[in-house]
Amino acid sequence: GAGVSQTPSNKVTEKGKYVELRCDPISGHTALYWYRQSLGQGPEFLIYFQGTGAADDSGLPNDRFFAVRPEGSVSTLKIQRTERGDSAVYLCASSPGLAAYNEQFFGPGTRLTVL
Amino acid sequence: AQSVTQLDSHVSVSEGTPVLLRCNYSSSYSPSLFWYVQHPNKGLQLLLKYTSAATLVKGINGFEAEFKKSETSFHLTKPSAHMSDAAEYFCVVSPSRGSQGNLIFGKGTKLSVKP
Numbered sequence: 001g002a003g004v005s006q007t008p009s010n011k012v013t014e015k016g017k018y019v020e021l022r023c024d025p026i027s028g029h030t031a032l033y034w035y036r037q038s039l040g041q042g043p044e045f046l047i048y049f050q051g052t053g054a055a056d057d058s059g060l061p062n063d064r065f066f067a068v069r070p071e072g073s074v075s076t077l078k079i080q081r082t083e084r085g086d087s088a089v090y091l092c093a094s095s096p097g098l099a100a101y102n103e104q105f106f107g108p109g110t111r112l113t114v115l
Numbered sequence: 116a117q118s119v120t121q122l123d124s125h126v127s128v129s130e131g132t133p134v135l136l137r138c139n140y141s142s143s144y145s146p147s148l149f150w151y152v153q154h155p156n157k158g159l160q161l162l163l164k165y166t167s168a169a170t171l172v173k174g175i176n177g178f179e180a181e182f183k184k185s186e187t188s189f190h191l192t193k194p195s196a197h198m199s200d201a202a203e204y205f206c207v208v209s210p211s212r213g214s215q216g217n218l219i220f221g222k223g224t225k226l227s228v229k230p
Contacts, residue, residue, distance in 0.1 A: 004158070033217070042205050042220030043159070056217060091159070104218065106151075106159040 002026070004107035006092050012113045013082055021077040021110045025094030032075050033104060034067055035091040043091055049075060050098055082114045117142045119206045121221035129229045134178075134193040136224045138206030141187065147209040148189045149218070150180055154202045162204075165189065176200070201228045 005024045013019050025032050031050055035043035045059040049069045057067070064082075069075040079086055089111050093104040122137040140146060150162040163174025170182040180191045189206060206221040 035218075035220075040222075042207075042222050043218075045217035045219070048217060059217060093159075103161045103164070108156075108158045 004092055004094055004105050006090075006107040006110050008110060009108065010111045010113075012115065014115050015082060015084060017082050017114075019079050019082055019112065021079075021090050021112070023075045023077070023092030023094075023107060025073065025075070025092070026105055027073075029094035029096055029105075030072070031095045031098050031102070031104075032069060033093040033095075034075070034077050035093065037089045037091055037109070039088075046077070046090075055098070079112075082112075084114050087112055087114045117144075117146065117208050117219050119148075119208045119219060119221040121204075121206050121224050123224050124222065125225045125227070127227040127229065128196045130198055131195050134191070134196045134200065134226065136191040136204050136206075136226065138189045138191065138221060139187050140189060140206070140208050142208060148180075148182060149207040149209070150174065150178070150189075150191050151205045151207055151220075152202050153205065153223075159205070162191070196226075196228045198228050198230065201226055 007022045033048040034046040037043040047057040047067050048055055052069055052072045064080045067077045089109040091109045093106045095102040095104045118141045120139045128134055148165040151159045152162050153159050162178050163172045165172045165182045173179045178193045180189050182189055203223045203225050205223050208219045
């Protein structure tokens with residue numbers, strides 16, 4: 001079956017521009033997570049959703065970052081006024097629920113480069 | 116606060132020899148612990164998870180890990196390395212056993228396998 005998909009796979013933008021990154025979770029998965037992986041580091045949590053609502057957005061670095069999941073399926077991570085430090089791979093994951101025994105299934109990521 | 120420390124950034128073994136990737140954790144609660152693998156240009160994949168009583172956890176591809184509360188360790192092992200095991204491995208902690216919430220990743224250990 002289809003896994004988690006993310007689009008675009010690569011995004012190059014200029015400093016100060018606005019970008020949107022999309023995540024399509026596995027069908028039926030109610031929980032959706034966003035992580036950011038900088039070069040040479042492990043992924044860092046940004047935000048997660050249970051259904052349509054953001055259950056925890058404590059990992060968002062500042063108010064330039066925002067994410068939505070209006071219908072409880074597809075999610076969009078939005079970054080305003082991009083900075084060079086935002087360059088990273090943005091990972092999305094989904095799981096059937098929030099219980100610890102549920103595996104998070106990761107997408108291939110979107111590589112964002114801010115020039 | 117919860118954290119994981121992967122003690123080696125890079126491990127190199129010969130094909131057919133044992134693999135040991137070390138991880139120590141810090142958690143205020145009884146944690147859930149995971150190992151994920153990331154092959155080049157592929158998404159993160161769950162190798163194994165510890166969420167309950169069984170301290171020796173078996174995962175995919177012959178990997179296993181032992182939860183040692185007294186040592187706060189969760190080292191990953193495999194008796195005999197294959198070339199296909201070459202990848203980046205992440206030790207991961209989830210803050211509580213009850214729900215996943217955000218996963219906290221270590222910085223990763225790159226495993227190289229020599230012919």
